[in-house]
Amino acid sequence: MRKTAVIAIAVLFAALGGFPALCDDMTIVFTNSSFAEGIGSLPNWGSIIVTSAPASDLTVSLQSSDTSEVTVASSVILTAGTTSRTFDIDIPYDAERDGTQIVHIVAQAAGYPDATGVVEVADAGTGFRVVTLVSTGALWKYLD
Numbered sequence: 034m035r036k037t038a039v040i041a042i043a044v045l046f047a048a049l050g051g052f053p054a055l056c057d058d059m060t061i062v063f064t065n066s067s068f069a070e071g072i073g074s075l076p077n078w079g080s081i082i083v084t085s086a087p088a089s090d091l092t093v094s095l096q097s098s099d100t101s102e103v104t105v106a107s108s109v110i111l112t113a114g115t116t117s118r119t120f121d122i123d124i125p126y127d128a129e130r131d132g133t134q135i136v137h138i139v140a141q142a143a144g145y146p147d148a149t150g151v152v153e154v155a156d157a158g159t160g161f162r163v164v165t166l167v168s169t170g171a172l173w174k175y176l177d
Contacts, residue, residue: 061150071126077119
């Protein structure tokens with residue numbers, strides 16, 4: 034009986050075009066995941082990677098948890114037969130003294146579990162800056 038059930042399931046999936054991808058996975062990786070605020074546009078700095086290539090083009094939606102710190106395109110297309118796709122990220126200057134912020138970039142696509150990548154953005158408005166006045170030799174330290 035058990036062998037018959039397995040054969041019946043195999044025949045059903047074959048008729049439907051194949052077995053479902055039960056182990057497909059999607060991840061997000063970044064060339065670097067720590068940035069200084071205001072660095073601007075970073076072309077091809079993020080990547081979406083899937084474990085098995087989709088049979089047809091796959092739309093992957095992207096979303097930033099804090100668009101004042103990191104922005105990404107709303108979606109990218111993973112071309113049929115490929116397992117990765119790069120995307121641009123943008124690190125704007127927000128003029129807000131809010132310290133280092135952790136931002137989550139979430140990718141969603143049909144048939145894949147959601148993937149989350151983490152980006153750390155250091156505030157440009159904090160910390161010591163050292164200014165040396167060459168003509169007087171004076172050394173000044175101040176907080177932004």
